[in-house]
Amino acid sequence: MAFSQQHFEGFRLDFPATLDDAREAVRSVVGWLADHQIQDAECQQWELVLAEAANNAVLYATPEQARQAAAIEVVLSESQIEVRITDHTIGFDWPVSVELPQDDESDHGRGLFIIKSLTDHASYLRGQGQNVLCLRADRKSVPAAREDIEATLDLMTAEVASCYETLANIFRLIADAGNDVEPIALAARWLEELRELAGADFLVLRTAGTEAGRLSFIGGVPSAISWEPSLDLRSSDTVESRAAATRQDQWFDKSTPWAPSDPLRKAGEHISGLAHPLESGGDLTGVLTVGVFQPLWEPSARELNVARSLGDFLGALLHGLNRRDEANQARLLKRELQIAADIQRSLLPAELPQTQFVHCAAHLATVGEVGGDYLDGILLPDGSLLFVVADVMGKGVPAALFATAFHSLLHSHLDLASKPSALMKRLNQAMFPELDRSDMFITAQLVHVSADGLALHVCGAGHAPLLLSDGRQIQEVTADGPPLGITADADYQDHPLSLATHTHVLLHTDGLSDVFSGGGILSRDELTAWLLSTAAAREDASASRDSLHRLHRSVVDASSQQDDATFMVITRGSHTLSAHTQNSLSHAKR
Known part of the structure; x- marks a missing residue:
């Protein structure tokens, strides 16, 4: 015999047998029900029932x-609410039939009638020195589905594993592309590998060439299928052309109405899959089609993520290689830098998160098209925030690629955000092999701010000091950990700080105030003086960001500066959000 199982929540409250204490006890029970997602109307019904029942429990009490x-005990199940009220009075006789009394002055009978009318079950056990009134009613509020913790953990583990796998393959793909291999040979090798990773039977890759309005075939597996060498985008009847025109994934299966001229029909009669558009810098660069020789394809989340992510990167890389072969080296370099700049800008949040208690604004300026500076602001599920500023050694495409890897790993480990030192250690362990092999490093600063905006934890990895001010003095938090990529097993430390007395926090990269020949300098004294005056004036985050940007531009010659300059201002939420909040992140190229 099978028994159904239900989840139960319980509550018990003992109270002195007086009318005032009984009323307070009823309010506590109703508040507990409201905290457990019982709707207002149902809570009001129980408040009326409990008021009558509690009054009966103390009405006959001697001094x-x-x-x-x-005592009041409440048991809350997925389908019912049960209440038991225990008293130690002489009690009363529960009538055989509970009817509305004819006598208007009979409060006792009217109370029992209310209890009986508003519950599905009411029973009264009168005993020697103790009486128990039991009340039950079916729930009108449908309980929220309970989270399957194990399934959630399995999903999170699979997502992290997929991120690692995709990142590792991107590094391998970059290494292959650096060997000056022909684009067609590179595509053939990686399409075969991508087919295995995505659990697919066939793939077709088409890229945008010099001829406008057409996609050229660059590779496909298996090679036995003779794919059309060119696809006319003006034809909207084919699956691939629809993906290119709409810039959206196009699924196909046994129910798809195929156009007679659709090249995918060469793969067979019973096929299914996905045509995924490839973009770079806002431009269409191609279409990757992934499919199986079955009427219906049901890929796992991991397979779908690998196909899309690695396909996007492969398409962008091949697009860059084709452009290199079509133009001179100078034009190619400019295009690659533009692609990298678009990718880098896509890593930045469109707007930094703002809460009732914490406001922020930031500015990122790169010397060239792309740079190694990175910043982020993330609102976490518990209402707290994680702010990040990092600086990859060097600039240009290599720095931007490592900033991309840093971004992916950071967002894969947000479960560690409340302890920045543990998150920093995990980032260092994951990135050390590639950083060490490339002889590069990353300085970083992680700042976790509590949901109420009163506490923060800072962890630095070889980064510029974090500065705090209350308008009267400056507090400086230096980074005591080494940069990422220096030591594989480096340890990092959290610095807990109170924001109860501070109003302004400044994070920045060393490009904000470093000395460069002929470029001027924003000295540390000037920087601290600005922070003191800004905090004293209680400027909001956006106004503070703008004033620091103006100060930096007035002191440092932009044409001579050789390093990226990034900074972020965090203020406590006592300020009113200004119109500038919708432009919390500004980005400029020097």
Whole structure:
């Protein structure tokens, strides 16, 4: 015999047997029900029932009996609410039939009628020195589905594993592309590998060439299928052309109405899959089609993520290689830098998160098209925030690629955000092999701010000091950990700080105030003086960001500066959000 299982929540409250204490006890029970997602109307119904029941529990109490506490117990299941009220009075006789009394002055009978009318079950056990009134009613509020913790953990593990796998393959793909291999040969090798990773039977890759309005075939597996060498985008009847025109994934299966001229029909009669558009810098660069020789394809989340992510990167890389072969080296370099700049800008949040208690604004300026500076602001599920500023050694495409890897790993480990030192250690362990092999490093600063905006934890990895001010003095937090990529097993430390007395926090990269020949300098004294005056004036985050940007531009010659300059201002939420909040992140190229 099978038994159904239900989840139960319980609540018990003992109270002195007086009318005032009974009323307070009823309010506590109703508040507990409201906290457990019982709707207002249902709570009001129970408040009326409990008021009558609690009054009965203390109504007959003698002064001596009043010293013995009465009790209310509540059991909340997925389908019912049950209440038991215990008292130590002489009790009363429960009538055989509970009817509305004819006598308007009979409060006792009217109370029992209310209890009976508003519950599905009411019983009264009168005993020697103890009485128990039991009330039950079906729930009108449908309980929220309970989270399957194990399934959630399995999903999170699969997502992290997929991120690692995709990142590792991107590094391998970059290494292959650096060997000056022909684009067609590179595509053939990686399409075969991508087919295995995505659990697919066939793939077709088409890229945008010099001829406008057409996609050229660059590779496909298996090679036995003779794919069309060119696809006319003006034809909207084919699956691939629809993906290119709409810039959206196009699924196909046994129910798809195929156009007679659709090249995918060469793969067979019973096929299914996905045509995924490839973009770079806002431009269409091609279409990757992934499919199986079955009427219906049901890829796992991991397979779909690998196909899309690695396909996007492969398409962008091949597009860059084709452009290199079509133009001179100078034009190619400019295009690659533009692609990298678009990718880098896509890593930045469109707007930094703002809460009732914490406001922020930031500015990122790169010397060239792309740079190694990175910043982020993330609102976490518990209402707290994680702010990040990092600086990859060097600039240009290599720095931007490592900033991309840093971004992916950071967002894969947000479960560690409340302890920045643990998150920093995990980032270092994951990135050390590639950083060490490339002889590069990353300085970083992680700042976790509590949901109420009163506490923050800072962890630095070889980064510029974090500065705090209350308008009267400056507090400096230096980074005591080494940069990422220096030591594989480096340890990092959290610095807990109180924001109860501070109003302004400044994070920045060293490009904000470093000395460069002929470029001027924003000295540390000037920087701290600005922060003191800004905090004293209680400027909001956006106004503070703008004033620091103006100060930096007035002191440092932009044409001579050789390093990226990034900074972020965090303020406590006592300020009113200004119109500038919708432009919390500004980005400029020097």
